Amino acid sequence: MRFALPWRRIAPPAGRAIGALATRFESLGDNCEFGLVQRYCGVEPLGLFRFSSVEHAALIDALETDFRHYGAADDLEILASFTGRLYVRSRRYGFAYNTSDFIETTAPETIHRREIGKIAYLKRRLLEDLACGEKILVRKGDTDGQADALARAIRRHGPAPLLNVRAAQPGDPSGRAEARDGWLAGHVRRFAPYETAYEIDLESWFDLMTDADRLVRARGLAAPAPVLPNLLTGASGRAVAHVLGTPTDGVCVFGARQRTDRLDPNAVHVFSAWVWVPASFRGERVGAAIGHFRLGWRDADLDLRECWQRVWVAARMPDSYRDLMMGLVVVGPVGDRLWSAGRRLEAAPLPGPAPQPWAMTMGLGPGL
Structure with missing residues (x-):
């Protein structure tokens, strides 16, 4: 008996590995499908909404308020699903995502402390990415009107392009992107079922990423911000x-x-x-x-x-x-x-990309 792969093996463009291509994108939700696309491409990039359930209206609200309320101590609640797995939910925005913990093994207050710090880090990282315009932001299933509104909310923070993805209907070109007024529209052959989000049509997702990346670069919709020289004398990266x-x-x-x-x-x-x-x-x-x-x-x-x-x-x-x-x-x-x-x-009106310190270094003497 011969078993077929769930998708055909696709040769990546010359000089671009599939993993490197996948890290050029960041999910703005609907659900965890695109986060799993990145995992299937062999990469695990950090992302505030990579595995989150995110409603459109709440996402607009969060962008317009700079995510100020998301992740506050009184915003997060730790709940248990019917399987006993614990998940995190925002009271203000309704964002929700699963943890790897179960109620029988982990105290909810422990998760609460951990997730406050995690969200603080990831939302600051997202705001920096929005300002720099380095990532193509992926959103699933919005209407044209919703995509217009989301693109405007994103442009409030910076030039990052939005790719709105829908499941192809008869006559729609699967795996292709096209420029709209301020955002990109694209189709994949099908979305994975919500109850089995791992059943992904990776072939059409990869084709769409390749085409959207090509279109963004060709049209200059949002080129990666150049790394400018540091003009400070005696600059040091240490904490x-x-x-x-x-x-x-x-x-x-x-x-x-x-x-x-x-x-x-x-x-x-x-x-x-x-x-x-x-x-x-x-x-x-x-x-x-x-x-x-x-x-x-x-x-x-x-x-x-x-x-x-x-x-x-x-x-x-x-x-x-x-x-x-x-x-x-x-x-x-x-x-x-x-x-x-x-x-x-x-020499710029906004700071360019700069690596965030990996870890807090204690025991240092007072600085200048």
Whole structure:
């Protein structure tokens, strides 16, 4: 007896492995099917909604509120399915996903603590990806009107392209993408049944990824952000600790003066850094500074603790200044502590992609 493979073996495009292609995309839900497509391609990328149930209206709400409420201690509830497997649900948005834990073996409060930190990390990562426009965002089954609304909500954060995927009807070209007004439309031969999401038509998914990737690159819908040089002198990627002393005008500054007379005064520059705010931090603000100049900025979200998040400030620096202080600005009581890493100064209005520190490094002396 000869057994057939569930899909034919597809030769990837020259120079592009199937796994590398799959990591170019990130799921925005409906269900876990596209997350399993990536798994079948041999990769396990991180993603906030990779294995989540996500309703369209809730996703729009989350994008418009910067995911602010998702993952808060009072937002997450740990529930048990009829099989005893525990799953996580957001009270605000209704997002839900399974864990690998069962009620007989794991206390729900243990999972609750773990998932708060996990979601904080993944939503910050998604917001950075949206701003950089590096990923093609995949959404299943929306109507044209829903895709229009979702594309507008995504563009509020950055240039990442949206690929809206539907199951092919008679006459629809399976495995092909086409450009619409602000998003891409594509079809696969069929979706996997919701109750058996692993029964995937990988062949048409792979063809669609290949075509969407080709179309995005050819049309310049969202090219990967270039890696710009770091203009800071003496920049180091290691994590350093900052202990708040007596503030000046209510603000503690951790940084150094940087030469600015060699920079283009007509260009916007952005200073950025990764910060780790511990649970014990009592302060009111953690942000970034280029002197007292500021066009756009992102301060740390103080609802997020025990995780890395990126702060930045963009400014034009007048040519009348020879140097300016660049670093972190922190408002908080004397003795409070936090950490930073990966400081960068770039000639751009938004910070470019930068690797997030992999792990918190304790036991370091106070930094600048």
